Amino acid sequence: MGSMEEHNTSTVATSTCIVRHVRPAIRSVEADVCVVGSGAAGLSAALESARMGRRTILVDSLPVLGGQAVNSIIGTFCGLFSNGSHGYQFTHGIADQILADLGKEPDALHYQRGPMTTVVYYDEVALSHWVDRTIRASGTTVLLNAVIDRVLVEGRRIRSVEFATRWGRVRVDATGWIDATGDAALVWQAGWACREPANGPVFGTQMVVLENIDEAHQPTREKLSARLAALAGDYGLVRREGLAFVIPGRCIAAMNMTHVETPLDPLAASAATLEGRDQANRAVRFLREQFPRCFGAARVRAYGFPGIRQTRWIVGRQQLTLADVRAGTRFPDAVARTAWPVELHDHGSGHVWQTFAEDHVHYVPLGSLLPEEADNVAAAGRCIDADAAALSSVRVMGPCMATGAAAAHALDLAGTGSVHQIDINELARRVRDNVERTD
DSSP, X not given: OOOHXXXXXXXXXXXXXXXXXXXXXXXEEEEEEEEEOOSHHHHHHHHHXXXXXXXXXXXXXXXXXXHHHHHTOOOEEOSSBOBSTTOOBOOOTHHHHHHHHHHTSTTSEEEEEOSSBEEEEEOHHHHHHXXXXXXXXXXXXXXXXXXXXXEXXXXXXXXXXXXXXXXXXXXXXXXXXXXXXXXXXHHHHTTOOEEOOTTSOOOBBOOEEEESOOGGGOOOHHHHHHHHHHHXXXXXXXXXXXXXXXXXXXXXXXXXXXXXXXXXXXXXXXXXXXXXXXXXXXXXXXXXXXXXXXXXXXXXXXXXXXXXXXXXXXXXXXXXXXXXXXXXXXXXXXXXXXXXXXXXXXXXXXXXXXXXXXXXXXXXXXXXXXXXXXXXXXXXXXXXXXXXXXXXXXXXXXXXXXHHHHHHHHHHHHTTSOGGGSOHHHHXXXXXXXXXXXX
């Protein structure tokens, strides 16, 4: 048997002394399409670009993929179906893949077909696994933990973007760019015009997943809302309405009962994150004490990342308006559709909720995706151009997925030219399922 000295010499790891250079080298990556933001819109854009054979890089500031759909634990696919208890599917492409694949897994999806519309509850862990598998299989290059530091603009085109990560800087050179950041961060950092809410913030939500729920004794939505409206002040809650939707058969509930400001100032945003968790804890106490038969044994299984609805969005070639939404205006360059209500969370205690008739459909024009000042950039998701009320209806996951796909096709058709001069008839052919299909 060897000595202790011999044993240590053979097993102790060695290290190398290194010194940081004054100007560390920047890692460079080239792509046809760079998608910034990996939520529902960004995933759809990246997968569609990769499917068309484009060298695609998907960038996100988080250390994981999925954006709010996974990491804020939204838990519901909204805006995917037409109105009515048995509506048809509005959005296809990535939505078809998700519904088919997660539908094969036990308890990963639950369809709630209500009198207004169909909402699909999903398990956020199952969705996260799907995102990872699908992006890897697509051949898309992934860059995580990366925030925009510098945007190089030449005329009306973004030439490159430098991203800062904890491991060093990365420069991406791409022909086309998709801003799926949710906050129009790419367009903003490029120095182009953006919009912000004119009459104060649009509030976000701190989502929480509760476990150990007694499903047999869940209160009706009306009873919960009435009790919350009467007692919110006693619990120090800002929001005086909301819901905790129980996922059937799983003894868990996703809680959507908070309103949290979502400022764009870094210190204020950080403080709002802590406030959001405090509000969520107060809401959990409310549920335990006011509805003990259902929630008395409940405990928090997971806190989502802060949920953000609307903060900053692009100035597009065309702005979608509330009048367009109410009228169901069918634009010649329509690329997405939904019938989701106007859902504007513009005051702390509640929100505006305006529903539509069963046969109603409203559309998103390509012009709302295209920054007026840029030739090789398209936006997707909640940072497309619309007035605040209209945006509150088209920022949900169904139309976000559709605008992501449309942005990918617009850049593909533009090539090295301008997204403002593409063949609209060819684009319409490509996105037809997301605008016309009714089966």
